[in-house]
Amino acid sequence: MYRPSACFRRTNAERQDQLLSWDRDDVAFFAAGACHILAYAFMETYPDAGFQPVGLWPRGARDACHVYVTDGTWAFDHDGWTLQTELLSGASAAEPLSDLRARPIHTDLGTFCVRHHHRPRALFAFDPWERALRYVAQFPAPDANGGANNGVG
Numbered sequence: 001m002y003r004p005s006a007c008f009r010r011t012n013a014e015r016q017d018q019l020l021s022w023d024r025d026d027v028a029f030f031a032a033g034a035c036h037i038l039a040y041a042f043m044e045t046y047p048d049a050g051f052q053p054v055g056l057w058p059r060g061a062r063d064a065c066h067v068y069v070t071d072g073t074w075a076f077d078h079d080g081w082t083l084q085t086e087l088l089s090g091a092s093a094a095e096p097l098s099d100l101r102a103r104p105i106h107t108d109l110g111t112f113c114v115r116h117h118h119r120p121r122a123l124f125a126f127d128p129w130e131r132a133l134r135y136v137a138q139f140p141a142p143d144a145n146g147g148a149n150n151g152v153g
Contacts, residue, residue, distance in 0.1 A: 002082045002090035005031040005066040018125035026135050031078035034128050036067040036118045040109040041132035042076055043069060049142040051076070052104055055116070056091055059099035063116040066091065067105065071142070080139050 008031035014021040021033055030038040039053045050071045055064025068077035075084040092100050113120040121127050
């Protein structure tokens with residue numbers, strides 16, 4: 001069952017102290033605070049797999065509250081492989097008042113960070129890129145037809 005990013009929100013202390021935030025386990029780190037880094041690391045790892053980054057925007061918000069990648073059927077984020085319908089229903093159930101909307105992201109990581117107030121790589125305690133690449137590598141690669149190789153990782 002999908003574990004929405006809202007289950008892993010950073011505490012105020014973790015928001016203020018990047019070392020404390022960094023020291024969380026990978027699931028929590030990539031669920032809340034570095035989801036955008038993970039999405040773009042996935043895109044770099046599998047550039048031809050047919051996935052695109054998508055943000056979840058609460059109603060009326062200027063900035064996405066979560067970023068993942070999808071091919072329209074399968075999604076990949078902190079929780080590994082999930083059917084996109086399950087990700088969306090789980091996220092909406094965790095935050096029913098937010099009226100979350102999925103919107104494709106059509107920019108590079110740096111531009112996304114600037115436009116949507118997400119922490120760029122340089123402002124983490126350490127560069128999260130290699131950590132994200134290692135995390136992506138723990139899951140089965142998308143198959144040649146797109147989507148999860150063997151379902152949920």
